[in-house]
Amino acid sequence: MSETIDLTGFRAETRAWLEAHCPPEMRLPVTSEDDTCWGGRNATYQSVAQRQWLQRMGEKGWTVPTWPREYGGGGLSADEAKVLAQEMRALGCRMPLASFGIWMLGPALLKFGTEAQKREHMPKIARGEIRWCQGYSEPNAGSDLASLATRADDQGDHFIVNGQKIWTSYADKADWIFCLVRTDGAAKKHTGISFVLFDMTTPGVTTKPILLISGKSPFCETFFDNVRVEKHNLVGKAGGGWDVAKYLLTHEREMIGAIGDRAMPKPMGQLAATLVGTDEQGRLADPLLRAQIAEFEIDEAAFRATMERFGDMAKAKQAHPAYSSMLKYYGAELNKRRHELAMSAGGSDALEWESERSREGFAARTWLRTKGNSIEGGTSEVQLNVIAKRILELPGA
Ligand SMILES: Cc1cc2nc3c(=O)[nH]c(=O)nc-3n(C[C@H](O)[C@H](O)[C@H](O)COP(=O)(O)OP(=O)(O)OC[C@H]3O[C@@H](n4cnc5c(N)ncnc54)[C@H](O)[C@@H]3O)c2cc1C
Numbered sequence: 001m002s003e004t005i006d007l008t009g010f011r012a013e014t015r016a017w018l019e020a021h022c023p024p025e026m027r028l029p030v031t032s033e034d035d036t037c038w039g040g041r042n043a044t045y046q047s048v049a050q051r052q053w054l055q056r057m058g059e060k061g062w063t064v065p066t067w068p069r070e071y072g073g074g075g076l077s078a079d080e081a082k083v084l085a086q087e088m089r090a091l092g093c094r095m096p097l098a099s100f101g102i103w104m105l106g107p108a109l110l111k112f113g114t115e116a117q118k119r120e121h122m123p124k125i126a127r128g129e130i131r132w133c134q135g136y137s138e139p140n141a142g143s144d145l146a147s148l149a150t151r152a153d154d155q156g157d158h159f160i161v162n163g164q165k166i167w168t169s170y171a172d173k174a175d176w177i178f179c180l181v182r183t184d185g186a187a188k189k190h191t192g193i194s195f196v197l198f199d200m201t202t203p204g205v206t207t208k209p210i211l212l213i214s215g216k217s218p219f220c221e222t223f224f225d226n227v228r229v230e231k232h233n234l235v236g237k238a239g240g241g242w243d244v245a246k247y248l249l250t251h252e253r254e255m256i257g258a259i260g261d262r263a264m265p266k267p268m269g270q271l272a273a274t275l276v277g278t279d280e281q282g283r284l285a286d287p288l289l290r291a292q293i294a295e296f297e298i299d300e301a302a303f304r305a306t307m308e309r310f311g312d313m314a315k316a317k318q319a320h321p322a323y324s325s326m327l328k329y330y331g332a333e334l335n336k337r338r339h340e341l342a343m344s345a346g347g348s349d350a351l352e353w354e355s356e357r358s359r360e361g362f363a364a365r366t367w368l369r370t371k372g373n374s375i376e377g378g379t380s381e382v383q384l385n386v387i388a389k390r391i392l393e394l395p396g397a
Contacts, residue, residue, distance in 0.1 A: 010080055014087045021056045023049035027092040029266075032363070033216075036098045039128025041175045057096040058127040064102055067110070071118050072126030078315045100169075101125030101132040103255040105178050105197075108248040112195075112236040121176075121197070133200070134252075135165040135179035135222060136245065142167075143382050145180070146189045146242065150224060152181035152196060154238075159183070159196065161204075161227040169376075171207040171220035174200055180245055183238050195241035197233040204228075213368055215353070250324040252377045257324070257331030258307060259373060260300070260338055268300075268338065269293050272345035289344060296334075296341055303334055322390040329383035332373035339367040 026049050030036055037043070037050050045051040057063050060074060065081040067073020076084065106125055109118055124130040141148040150163025161181055171177070176199050184192035200207075204227040209217040236244045264271060269284065272293055277285045284290040307327060313319040343350045343364070351364055374380040388394045 007079060007083060011083050011087065014084055015091075017060075018087055018091050018093055022091060022093045023052055025049040026053040026094045026096075028094075029092070029264075030094055033218075033369075037096065037128070038098050038131055038170070038173070040131030040173065041129070042173070043128065043131075053094070054096045054128050061126060063097045063099075063128065064106060064122075064126045067106065067122065067126060071110075072123030078311075082311075097128045099125060099128065099131070100134055100174075101130065104134060104248050104252050105132050107251045108178075108195075108244050109235065111247060112244045114232075116232065117197075117235065130175045131170070131173060133168050133171045133174035133177050133222075135168055135171075135177045137167045138164060139166050143379060145245070146193065148180055148182060148193065150179070150181050151185070152183050152194060152229065154183065157231055159229045159231070159234075161196070161198075161224045161229055163224050165222040165224075167210070167219045167376075168207070168222040169219045171200070171222045172209055176200060177205075177222070178235075178248075180241055183241075187239060190242045191239050193241040193245070194238050195235045195244040196229050197235060198227065198229045202227050202229075215365065216369075249378065250321055253324040253328035253383070256373060256377045257327030257329075260303075260331060260335040264338065264342070268297060268341060268345075271342070275345050275347070275349075289341070292341060292344070296337060299334060300338075303330055307331075320391060322386050325378075325383040325386040326391070328377060329374075329380055329387065332380060335373050336370045339370045343367050 025047055035046055037045065037054055039054065045054075054063070058072075061067070061069060061072060062074045062084060064072065065074040065076040065084050066078060067075075069075040074081075074084075101121075102125060106122055109122060113121075121130070125132070135150075136145060136148075138148050138150060150161065150165065152159035152161045159181070161179075163181070165171075165179070168177070176197060178195065178197050181194055181196055182192050183194040186192070198205075204225040206223045206225070207220040208223070209220050211217045212219075235241075272289060273284055276289060279285050284293065310319055310323050310327060313323075350367075353364060378386075
């Protein structure tokens with residue numbers, strides 16, 4: 001389908017703006033998690049260019065292109081945002097900001113937040129000034145999240161929160177937390193839950209990093225000991241937190257499903273060719289690996305097309321809410337396959353903890369990290385249950 005005149009003009013303006021404002025260093029692939037910009041009060045920038053890129057995109061509202069301008073967004077239509085994404089990809093521009101505020105909390109605030117909450121929190125998310133973490137899981141509430149036991153006792157104008165969260169990604173680096181708490185212990189388990197926001201520097205909040213097999217420690221145990229949370233930081237109704245939590249999870253799952261989209265600096269076949277070499281016909285030298293990569297790249301292309309189709313359906317308000325489970329399930333499994341293949345292509349060199357090769361995306365650490373893709377945001381088994389029940393409507397599911 002040909003593009004409308006408006007969109008063609010927007011594309012030309014966007015390309016020109018990106019060419020003028022995206023620093024050359026920000027057009028090179030991200031090579032490690034340390035290279036990712038997370039913003040926040042204590043943000044560390046790898047370079048001046050990284051800081052500039054965030055600042056410029058934040059000022060334009062293009063860290064969150066479709067959010068309304070009054071909340072720090074770019075006010076773009078879905079079609080314009082697609083053009084922006086295409087032009088960024090064509091130029092190799094990095095995402096200026098990685099953010100749980102953008103991927104998870106922002107959409108939930110837009111739907112459930114008060115006007116004051118939107119104006120307070122969304123512009124700071126858009127500009128990368130405040131970094132958020134997610135306080136959902138507890139030692140006895142993972143897949144069965146509604147069993148959560150962290151308590152928030154009503155004290156009139158505020159709550160007092162006590163309890164423990166676990167697997168809270170980057171809790172030790174985050175400025176604020178969006179958190180599920182039980183405000184009514186007598187109600188049925190899904191209806192006694194509320195969704196609250198609070199500053200991680202509030203007295204009574206402590207974090208303890210959990211060291212992982214990859215040698216890094218992205219997540220923490222998070223403890224709340226008589227933490228005061230003002231009532232104006234309740235999102236949605238008291239006891240209505242489950243609806244907010246579920247809505248936020250659909251956004252988290254879509255984000256995780258799309259994780260592979262930015263996983264590798266080059267197509268897998270090209271990356272593998274640099275490692276295993278090519279035959280006299282220019283094909284990947286190892287025929288078995290060649291077949292596996294071809295199969296993978298076909299599946300990857302099909303998945304990308306499916307994501308785009310679901311995006312268009314969401315725009316037309318025709319998407320089933322459980323589609324996010326399909327995207328999450330397939331995207332997570334595909335990303336694990338991607339990194340298994342990358343390790344096969346890298347051979348024993350890929351087992352090195354730190355190496356030049358790891359700069360090309362063939363890294364043992366990254367491979368180990370992908371194991372978590374089918375757990376975070378709800379496990380693959382749980383997504384399959386949701387698909388069986390809500391999409392396939394299987395009896396007994
Ligand atoms: C990388 C990563 C980042 C994370 N970040 C965060 C974060 O920032 N904030 C946060 O709150 N949480 C976070 N989590 C936690 C994550 O949400 C939980 O690990 C996940 O929901 C699973 O819960 P669990 O670990 O308690 O496993 P369990 O629920 O105990 O599950 C154990 C196993 O049983 C299976 N299982 C459970 N129930 C069923 C069922 N009904 N049917 C079939 N199989 C079932 C599961 O699939 C799994 O294989 C993160 C996890 C990872 C891996």
